[in-house]
Structures are given as C-alpha cells and as structure tokens.
Amino acid sequence: MIDLLILGAGPAGMAAAIEASRLGLSVQLLDENAAPGGQVHRNARADARGPGDIQAHAGAKLMAELAASGADCVYGATLWAIEPGPTAFYSVNGAARRVEAKRIILAPGATERALPIPGWTLPGVMGVGAAQTLLKSAGLVPQGEVWIAGQGPLLWLYAAQALAKGGRIAGILDMSDPGAWRRAVWRLPCALRKPRYLMLGLSWMRAVTKAVPVHCGRAIRALGTDRLEAIEIDGVRHAADTLLLHDGVVPNTQITRAIQGLRHEWNEAQRAFRPVLDEYGHTSVAGVMVAGDSGGIGGAWAAALSGRIAAIGAACDLGLFGVEQRDALAGPLMLQRGDELAPRGFLDTLYAPLPVPAAADTILCRCEEVTRGTIDNAAQLGCLGVNQLKAFTRAGMGACQGRTCHPLIHAAMAEARHAPAADMEAMRTRFPTKPLTIGELAALAE
Amino acid sequence: MKQALIIGGGLHGLSTALHLARRGGWRVRVLERRHVGRHSSGVNAGGVRRLGRDLREVGLSVIAAEMWDNLPRIVGDDGGFRPFGQIKLAESDADIAKLEARQAATHARGWTHEEMIDRDEVLRLLPAVSGHVRGAMIVRGDGSANPMRTVMAFRRAAQEAGVEIIEGIAVNGIGTTGSGTLVVETDRGPMQADRVANCAGAWASGLAAGIGEHIPTNAKASMMIVTERLPFFCLPTVGSAARALSFKQSEVGTVVIGGGHQGANDIATETSSQNLMNLAKAARIAAEIFPIVAGARIIRSWTGIEARTPDEVPVIGESGVMPGLFHSFGYSGHGFQLCPAAGAAVAELMAQGSTNMPVAELSPARFQQKAAA
Numbered sequence: 001m002i003d004l005l006i007l008g009a010g011p012a013g014m015a016a017a018i019e020a021s022r023l024g025l026s027v028q029l030l031d032e033n034a035a036p037g038g039q040v041h042r043n044a045r046a047d048a049r050g051p052g053d054i055q056a057h058a059g060a061k062l063m064a065e066l067a068a069s070g071a072d073c074v075y076g077a078t079l080w081a082i083e084p085g086p087t088a089f090y091s092v093n094g095a096a097r098r099v100e101a102k103r104i105i106l107a108p109g110a111t112e113r114a115l116p117i118p119g120w121t122l123p124g125v126m127g128v129g130a131a132q133t134l135l136k137s138a139g140l141v142p143q144g145e146v147w148i149a150g151q152g153p154l155l156w157l158y159a160a161q162a163l164a165k166g167g168r169i170a171g172i173l174d175m176s177d178p179g180a181w182r183r184a185v186w187r188l189p190c191a192l193r194k195p196r197y198l199m200l201g202l203s204w205m206r207a208v209t210k211a212v213p214v215h216c217g218r219a220i221r222a223l224g225t226d227r228l229e230a231i232e233i234d235g236v237r238h239a240a241d242t243l244l245l246h247d248g249v250v251p252n253t254q255i256t257r258a259i260q261g262l263r264h265e266w267n268e269a270q271r272a273f274r275p276v277l278d279e280y281g282h283t284s285v286a287g288v289m290v291a292g293d294s295g296g297i298g299g300a301w302a303a304a305l306s307g308r309i310a311a312i313g314a315a316c317d318l319g320l321f322g323v324e325q326r327d328a329l330a331g332p333l334m335l336q337r338g339d340e341l342a343p344r345g346f347l348d349t350l351y352a353p354l355p356v357p358a359a360a361d362t363i364l365c366r367c368e369e370v371t372r373g374t375i376d377n378a379a380q381l382g383c384l385g386v387n388q389l390k391a392f393t394r395a396g397m398g399a400c401q402g403r404t405c406h407p408l409i410h411a412a413m414a415e416a417r418h419a420p421a422a423d424m425e426a427m428r429t430r431f432p433t434k435p436l437t438i439g440e441l442a443a444l445a446e
Numbered sequence: 447m448k449q450a451l452i453i454g455g456g457l458h459g460l461s462t463a464l465h466l467a468r469r470g471g472w473r474v475r476v477l478e479r480r481h482v483g484r485h486s487s488g489v490n491a492g493g494v495r496r497l498g499r500d501l502r503e504v505g506l507s508v509i510a511a512e513m514w515d516n517l518p519r520i521v522g523d524d525g526g527f528r529p530f531g532q533i534k535l536a537e538s539d540a541d542i543a544k545l546e547a548r549q550a551a552t553h554a555r556g557w558t559h560e561e562m563i564d565r566d567e568v569l570r571l572l573p574a575v576s577g578h579v580r581g582a583m584i585v586r587g588d589g590s591a592n593p594m595r596t597v598m599a600f601r602r603a604a605q606e607a608g609v610e611i612i613e614g615i616a617v618n619g620i621g622t623t624g625s626g627t628l629v630v631e632t633d634r635g636p637m638q639a640d641r642v643a644n645c646a647g648a649w650a651s652g653l654a655a656g657i658g659e660h661i662p663t664n665a666k667a668s669m670m671i672v673t674e675r676l677p678f679f680c681l682p683t684v685g686s687a688a689r690a691l692s693f694k695q696s697e698v699g700t701v702v703i704g705g706g707h708q709g710a711n712d713i714a715t716e717t718s719s720q721n722l723m724n725l726a727k728a729a730r731i732a733a734e735i736f737p738i739v740a741g742a743r744i745i746r747s748w749t750g751i752e753a754r755t756p757d758e759v760p761v762i763g764e765s766g767v768m769p770g771l772f773h774s775f776g777y778s779g780h781g782f783q784l785c786p787a788a789g790a791a792v793a794e795l796m797a798q799g800s801t802n803m804p805v806a807e808l809s810p811a812r813f814q815q816k817a818a819a
Binding site for chain 1: 715
C-alpha cells in the first residue's frame, strides 16, 4: 500500500507530490496526459515566453521539482473509480489496475462551463479550453475565419497566446455584462492585494484589442447545415470556420460526486457545486482529499499552494508529525493562499455566468439532445430536480455523464421550478466516471 | 368516498394506486419520500420474465405477462416492452439436467411457457454467443422493458385515474384512531385513511416493525453496467443456469449487464454504491458468454436499493397486526415484471378484503408462523 495517491499533475497535484515526497511519504501521481502540467501548464517548458509566461515559468519550475522529487509518476493513466478504503482503480494502455492508498488527493482541476448559444452543437464550434489544448500541445493556431465569443480571463489569455503564435482571429464577441463593473468595483481594493491577476488580464486585453475587432453583445447564433458556416451577431452575418466559446470554468466534481457520502455545497458566487473541504482539503469521506480548482476555482497559484497544504495535512494524518508542526508548516502557505484568492470575488462578480438562453429550442444536453423546452415541460409535469430529470428526459445520461451539461440543466431546472439553485441537489454521477471496456474491467476478476 | 394512502411511489405503489383508483369510490394518495421511481423501480434491469421464477410466484407472473402484452391499454404506453424472449443458457451437462428438472416441475403444475431448446436453436437465436454453450431454456413471450419509461407511464396513468401523488413527504409511522381508521404519521403531520398500503421497498419492513410486525428483509443493491451503443447482435434477454448474469441489448444498441452482483447500500442515507471487484465479475461472465462485448466501452454503471426476504419471494397481503394495512414489498430483485398484477391484487385486497389472484402463498403470515414455531 502506498501512502499517498494523487490524481492530476496540474499545479495542485504536482505541488502536492513534491511536498509529500519531501516530507517522506511514498507518492504515486496519476495523470491522463503524456506529461505533467495539467491544462494551465501544458507544455509550459516550451511556452515560457509570451503571454502567460509568468504562469509558464511557474509551471516549468514545478515540473523540474516533480521530476527530482522521487514521486512515482504514471502518465497516460485514467482513474475511473474510487472505493472506500480508499482504493483507486485506473487504466493505463487498456490495462486496469487497482491501488490501495492511505490517502488520496484528488486534483482533477476545472472544466469549461458550456455556453449553449443557438447552434453550439455544430461541428466547428468548440470551447476555448479545447482550442488552448491544441495550441499548447500541438502548436495549432486557429486557421481561417475564427471567432471567439463569451467572457472571462481565459478567453483573453487564449486570444493573446494565439496571436503571439501567429494565429489570426476574425473577431471577438465580448458577452460580459457591461454593468458588472459597477457591482464588482467595491471588491477592487481586495483584488488589488494581488494586482498581478488584473495586470495580466489587462495586458492580454490590450494586446488582443489592438489586433482584433471586438464586438459587445449577447445576440449570437452559429449557422450551418452539417458544420459551422457563419455566425450572426445582432442580425449581422459573418463568415466563420471556427467559433470558440467560453464562459469561465467550474470545479471538476465528476469523481467526488460519485463517492457516496462525499458532501458538496453550492457556491453562489461561482454558481457551481464544490466539495465541502476543511482548510487542509479533507472531504467528508475518510482518506479522500481535494486540492486545486476541483475544490473551488482559485487559479494556478492558489492551486499549487492548496496542493502543498493538502500534502502537509496528509503527512500529519499518517503520523509523520503532530498537528502543531502541521499548522506551523501550513500556516504561512495558507496566508499566501488567502492572498492568491483575494481577487476571486472581483473576478467572480465581473464574470458572473451568463444566463441560460430562454429559447425553448436551445439544446442543453447535447449527448441526448434535450432542449430547454423539454426540461421546462418536465418541470411542469412535476419533475423535482436534476436526478429525477433523467427519468423524464434522459438529460445527463449520455456518454459525458453530465460533464458538459450539468451546470446548464441544473440552472435551467432551478429556474423552471422557481427554486434557488442552492436548494436543487447536484446530479449524482456513478463510477466508472471515465469509460473503460468490459474486457478491461473483466480482467480485474481473474 | 373512502380514503386510501399508498406509502411508496415506486412501481408497486403506483400500480396499486392506479388499480384502486379505477375501482371508483376511492380517494387515493401516494406518499413518496423522494421522487417517484427513486430507487429500484427506476433503475432495475428491466427484465420482463416468467422464466425460472420461484413456483410460489409463477401464477402471479403469468397473469402479469398477459398484462404486459396489454400494457398500452392499461397505462397508455408499452413501457418499452420488447417481447423477444428470455433465455437461460446451459453451459454444461449439469446445467442441462438442472434446467430439464425445472421444466418438469413447472409442466407438472400445468404451466407450459418454459421450453428447452438445443444448441442449434440457441445459436440461431444468439449468433454472437460463445461456442461452449450446450442448450438453453427459453420463454419466448418474455422480454425486457424500459424501467424509467414504465415508471413514467404508471405515474401518468395513476394521475389520470385521479390519484394524487405527493413527493418529498416522509412517513414516520402508522397507527390507528381506535375506531378502525388508520393514521399515517408524516413529516407534514398525520393523515387518516380507511386503507393503507405499505409499498416502501427496502424501508417497508422498518415501517412494519414500527407497529410490532416482524417481517425480516435485508437490503440489496444489485449493480448494472451499460455500454456504449453497439451494432445489433442480441434481441432476447440472456441469463445463465449456473452463473449470475442478466444480459440484454436495448432498443438503442447499448448493452445492459446485471445479474444480481451486489454493491454496497446504506438504508439510513438511502444511498448505494458500486463494488468494483463484484462489478468486474459481472463483466467477466458477460465477456465469456458474449466475447463480442469485451471491447465495448462501459459508459455508466449503477445500483438501486431493494428489499430481499429470507425466502426470496415478496410479501403481499394484509398485516397480521393492523387490519386495514396491506403489505406489498420484498420483491427481492424480481418485482418489475410482477408490478401490473401485484398492484391489481393488492388493490383488490384493499377494496374487498379478498382476491382471487394467486397471492396466498406470498402472505406475510408465513413469517408470523415461523416466529411462533
């Protein structure tokens, strides 16, 4: 049995592995990708110039420390289940494995919140996050008539990165609420405790607006028969080969929601569920901890700090030292984390998620092609929540297990029932949370 | 108008409510703690099966089979019922002998729905089955249905028949006023009724215990696996004589694998979860019998909580302690097919105190006799 299993080699997972190894724990780190970094530090070593370079430097440093840490890093590993114990199940190259650990730190990061404009399911329309993955991992810059629509820091970062790599962007539709500044401004002094975020954001926006026409508004449609051909902004048609959408990110809770008894809470500011955590990252389930954005969106620097803090907490749990030493080690890191989280209230207010489109024909669950109208109809027939909605409509039952649609159908259901989102329970997920084959699973029984 | 309260909004509660409301003269309310079809009703494997049933419930199952054939006339929808047969495979000579003995026992009682078939017929019906199969028993009119669709059909039909379904209401106990009227204690206050049905599934024996009636059940959480959509290769629902398997391909091409492999459950928190090593056993049996599915990707697995009685057949009948209270629970993982007929039987018992449906051997009295002895 190993001391500590860590899922995800993003900033939180890498920092946790480095810290835990330094403290003397035996550590195994799993990540689906071929190399460490996660989404934010993907290919960071090659990326340490240009927009986002401060983050890339931080990522490259973590990677170097991880390589030297002695942690057993397994890349190309997909975790698909966790049982009480805790015991984790994962697959590498089609072979399922089972590992028992005294502690598990889950750091699967964030997922993009889908932006269901009319036509968003057409081929040629994708998330900014996916485009960023292509940019970072394969150096693919956008080709042809590329439009970006939505809001949030990642939108501007991606645009700046794409331009710096020689990409061309036909136009951007900034869908953020122009009035949000007034609501957010009183949070600005707090945000300025860590001005780096705002400086960076402003620098990305400046670089982008110099080179790309920026429209403002929300009336956008993606048009095309078999794939995207054009977009329409305020009734004006523009040719488009690619449309990239973005409306911020939400904690990836696919795994934690599948663990029975692991409590989650609604975060009204970020309009998303997150696992209930103590300051070290302990969940309500023994042995299972969470670090990084999957416990609440805080960004890469806060994630790395929470990874280290969780590792210190795990080491103390396993008897390496007492709580006094634990608190002495983690205290300064918690103060730093507090600073890193200072701009969050400002950003969350400025970029509050866009409302789910009211049009009845808007597809919210793309796997099962369930529209907003179908969900409203189910609510009228007496459907009480998102879990029951599966029976009424099959929403959330497709191959993605609600990964994409959960925030949308949760919001739509709350609106249809005139209930606060916080009162509407989250959709339950079930293991395996990532697909594996019958044969892979069967091999475990031999 | 007489008042009836049905505790539990699963299929058996809904079916009982529907049949009672259709009799006329009854105001029927269903009390459901969470939402309709929350536990095993909505998430079972959907087998519509007479094949291999305990002899005490074959009679009810045969009536239910006729009702499944007529389901559109009963609830306005066929529940996705596809009567492509249920097959129990023999993988050895011992299995053949076991199935032949079973067939002789049902035929001796006058039921002829179970038929032995040879290996060639098995391969004709199941071209993708592994070559080691020796023969099988089949019930050609059996098949499978869609549990959620069936729940929704019964829900709709019950409401159209005048049943009031109250969701999000918890029942804490059952009592009497002393004058023959029953009182159901809920978290929204007491509710009175002339007749009460206890269709509370895994939580029903707890309600019975609350009035001093001991009907032992434990909870089970059978697991199911569903794969991605595959090309069509299997119409019947397939089991094995010696191994725990239930295998079917749905109308959209996904393969649903079950067989009673158990996950973990927690009655107090109303939750269940998978046991992955047990799930691996189900996957292994499926892949050995249908090698074609070894490469299919699993997209989901799930469990649902259900009550199991010590003798694995349900409890249907009037309480031995509280006249006017009728039990219908403990279906032990095979109540889905029975629901149209069991609901009709319980409704008849509630309305007229007797029924000519074959449920006498399922009476809760069998446990009281045991306790006395």
